Amino acid sequence: MSTAEGPLVVGVDTSTQSTKALVVDVATGRIVASGQAPHTVTTGAGRESDPRQWWDALCEALRQCGEPAHEAAAVSIGGQQHGLVTLDADGEPVRPALLWNDVRSAPQTRRLIEELGGPKAWAERTGSVPSTSFTVTKWAWLAEHEPEAVRATKAVRLPHDYLTERLTGLGTTDRGDASGTGWWAAGSEAYDEQTLAHIGLDPASLPRIVRPGEVAGTVRGSHDLPFSTGTLVAAGTGDNAAAAMGLGLRPGTPVLSLGTSGVVYAVSKHRPADPTGTVAGFADAHGDWLPLACTLNCTLAVDRIAALLGLDRQAVEPGGSVTFLPYLDGERTPNLPNASGLLHGLRHDTTPGQLLQAAYDGAVHALLGALDLVLDEEADRTTPLLLIGGGARGAAWQETVRRLSGRPVQVPEAKELVALGAAAQAAGLLTGEDPAAVARRWNTAAGPVLEAVERDEAAFARMSEVLSDAAPLLERRTDAH
Ligand SMILES: Nc1ncnc2c1ncn2[C@@H]1O[C@H](COP(=O)(O)OP(=O)(O)O)[C@@H](O)[C@H]1O
Numbered sequence: 094m095s096t097a098e099g100p101l102v103v104g105v106d107t108s109t110q111s112t113k114a115l116v117v118d119v120a121t122g123r124i125v126a127s128g129q130a131p132h133t134v135t136t137g138a139g140r141e142s143d144p145r146q147w148w149d150a151l152c153e154a155l156r157q158c159g160e161p162a163h164e165a166a167a168v169s170i171g172g173q174q175h176g177l178v179t180l181d182a183d184g185e186p187v188r189p190a191l192l193w194n195d196v197r198s199a200p201q202t203r204r205l206i207e208e209l210g211g212p213k214a215w216a217e218r219t220g221s222v223p224s225t226s227f228t229v230t231k232w233a234w235l236a237e238h239e240p241e242a243v244r245a246t247k248a249v250r251l252p253h254d255y256l257t258e259r260l261t262g263l264g265t266t267d268r269g270d271a272s273g274t275g276w277w278a279a280g281s282e283a284y285d286e287q288t289l290a291h292i293g294l295d296p297a298s299l300p301r302i303v304r305p306g307e308v309a310g311t312v313r314g315s316h317d318l319p320f321s322t323g324t325l326v327a328a329g330t331g332d333n334a335a336a337a338m339g340l341g342l343r344p345g346t347p348v349l350s351l352g353t354s355g356v357v358y359a360v361s362k363h364r365p366a367d368p369t370g371t372v373a374g375f376a377d378a379h380g381d382w383l384p385l386a387c388t389l390n391c392t393l394a395v396d397r398i399a400a401l402l403g404l405d406r407q408a409v410e411p412g413g414s415v416t417f418l419p420y421l422d423g424e425r426t427p428n429l430p431n432a433s434g435l436l437h438g439l440r441h442d443t444t445p446g447q448l449l450q451a452a453y454d455g456a457v458h459a460l461l462g463a464l465d466l467v468l469d470e471e472a473d474r475t476t477p478l479l480l481i482g483g484g485a486r487g488a489a490w491q492e493t494v495r496r497l498s499g500r501p502v503q504v505p506e507a508k509e510l511v512a513l514g515a516a517a518q519a520a521g522l523l524t525g526e527d528p529a530a531v532a533r534r535w536n537t538a539a540g541p542v543l544e545a546v547e548r549d550e551a552a553f554a555r556m557s558e559v560l561s562d563a564a565p566l567l568e569r570r571t572d573a574h
């Protein structure tokens with residue numbers, strides 16, 4: 094038996110690169126055990142992962158947690174948003190999942206926006222103008238390129254739904270993750286029949302949307318499951334909504350997440366509907382909203398540039414006037430799915446460290462450029478930015494965000510905020526508390542505040558100018574993408 098003060102819960106983050114599991118003491122928020130196992134993502138034109146590998150990674154992460162995982166009274170799974178999981182009549186994946194950062198659906202995205210009323214109508218109906226990340230565009234791509242896969246599909250799931258269902262045997266999702274599909278109507282908070290009919294997707298193949306605070310099911314009796322039979326299973330949610338819960342976020346506090354994706358968001362009481370498409374009008378897992386902007390090129394792009402230069406990722410140098418828009422995977426914010434990386438201003442005296450700094454700057458510029466649009470009128474524009482995700486650990490990321498934002502930056506000491514948010518949701522099932530209140534009781538956002546420094550207006554303006562002047566180049570396809 095563990096020495097916990099309260100019951101134990103398990104929170105899971107099944108993200109793009111790995112699955113992380115935490116066993117948490119509900120009374121104190123103490124992390125009693127943790128585990129992590131990696132996934133593989135295809136490279137080349139598409140980005141795909143085998144959902145069965147997520148399950149294996151979950152089992153491995155829980156194995157690392159040991160006995161406390163079996164003692165857990167409740168579990169919840171947060172996961173990468175948008176991924177299209179297609180299951181056959183036996184619940185087996187028809188093909189690998191198409192992930193959020195797969196930009197092959199760019200033509201279908203354009204077509205769907207046009208065919209269903211244009212950007213404003215989309216924003217009003219679903220909260221968002223879909224980008225290539227949205228599940229609806231992936232389904233349309235699949236219908237066009239692999240009709241036999243569509244015919245074989247009997248159930249459509251998001252990544253976190255897939256794992257939850259393997260635990261409970263029930264097809265469920267939640268409003269947070271459903272809001273990233275493109276087939277969820279933000280006004281009625283139900284599946285949007287018009288969109289589903291248009292893309293030929295049977296609503297019966299979609300999971301039931303579990304309400305905030307409702308139990309999704311219990312762990313079914315089977316010897317291959319990493320939990321005890323009967324353990325309560327919460328709805329789970331998308332990873333950004335989970336991190337918002339994990340921070341105990343109150344409306345108006347901005348979060349900047351540096352992981353495979355770069356993300357800026359804040360909880361809002363108002364339903365967003367941005368017709369420019371920069372801000373995705375997601376729902377949170379609580380009953381509020383989560384206006385959010387997301388980039389495709391963040392930590393992986395910068396790490397790739399460091400590797401190309403043969404530098405450690407921290408080996409940045411100041412100075413010079415080189416601009417680097419690191420859109421190695423195409424980009425979503427700004428909306429340039431066909432873009433590739435663009436370098437401007439290279440001189441004889443540019444150093445490798447300056448080039449690397451320019452890659453950090455380019456990644457952060459895209460996020461901060463969207464921040465003002467993400468924050469509603471009631472948001473306080475002087476509070477510290479909460480910096481989370483794997484990149485938040487790096488001094489070069491922290492300093493770049495400070496210099497380009499001119500705002501104080503708070504780095505929570507808790508590392509796994511998505512998994513902690515899922516754990517808080519699971520804890521809420523046991524105690525009846527609001528999960529964000531659980532996270533505040535656990536003090537998950539605590540961490541050093543780095544004071545504001547003067548904003549580097551010149552660097553910011555230089556990047557904005559290059560971005561605008563290079564528009565035709567950035568819209569051009571360069572290879573098989
Ligand atoms: N100390 C560090 N400094 C800078 N970057 C880091 C550090 N530790 C991890 N990272 C970055 O964090 C990324 C993983 O972040 P994470 O939020 O776990 O990703 P995801 O949730 O998308 O799988 C890696 O790509 C790596 O570049």
Ligand SMILES: O=C(CO)[C@@H](O)[C@H](O)COP(=O)(O)O
Binds near residue numbers: 109273352353356
């Ligand atoms: O697409 C989005 C948000 O819209 C991404 O934030 C994904 O949810 C992937 O998250 P990470 O694996 O980078 O955490």
